[in-house]
Amino acid sequence: MGVEQVFGDPQLNLKSIDLSSNNLTGEIPKEIVYLFGMVSLNLSRNNLSGEIPSEIGNLSSLESLDLSRNHLYGRIPSSLSQIDFLGKLNLSNNSFSGRIPLGRHLQTFEASSFEGNVDLCGEQLNKSCPGDHTIAKPEEATGGDGDDFVFYKALYMSMGVGFFVGFWGLIGPILI
Structure with missing residues (x-):
């Protein structure tokens, strides 16, 4: 029989949890995001399902996170990209899906951190996401990045007018 423990002291600093390979089922407890001093969390090789809690970014001290080989699904929370010490x-x-969140340093992780998630896409996996191609085509049609193209066009036109006025402002009086 298991014994349920309640951590009543909010100042308790639990640094590491390794419950890998324990055949755990159910969802990742939402309360885990309140363990602010957590440095390492390993829940790999279980039968966990559901989504990663969206407030996972609250674990700002987290250096290691392993949720591999479970049955987790949904999008990877964007708050995960806010954890600065995650190495x-x-x-x-x-079974994660959607785009790997952009921001800070999630792009620094290799493809092996995300492989085996068929519906996941992003630059780390060298796999374009649905909608990426429709965004790129209008830029090609305008010949540039839209605002940049207009800026450079105006810049070159003003340089031409400036040269013309300056040249004839100097040469004109000499010729007359």
Whole structure:
């Protein structure tokens, strides 16, 4: 029989949890995001399902996160990209979908951190996301990035007018 423990002291600093390979089921408890001093969390090789809690970014001290080889699904929360000290990330072999969040340093992780998630896309996996191609085509049609193209066109026109006025302002009186 298991014994349920309640952590009543909010100042309790739990630094590491490793519950890998324990055949755990259910969802990742939402309360885990309140363990602010957490440095390492390993829940790999279980039968966990559901989504990663969206407030995972609250774990600002997290250096290592391994949720690989579970049955987790949904989008990877964008708050995960806000964890500055995260040096080891493994979300492989789940059922995540959508774009890998952009921001800060999630782009620094290798493809192995995300592989085995068939519906996941992003530059880390060298896999374009639906809608990426429709965004790129209008830029090609305008010949540039829209605002930049207009800026450079105006810049070159004003340089031409300036040269013309300056040249004839100097040469004109000499010729007369």
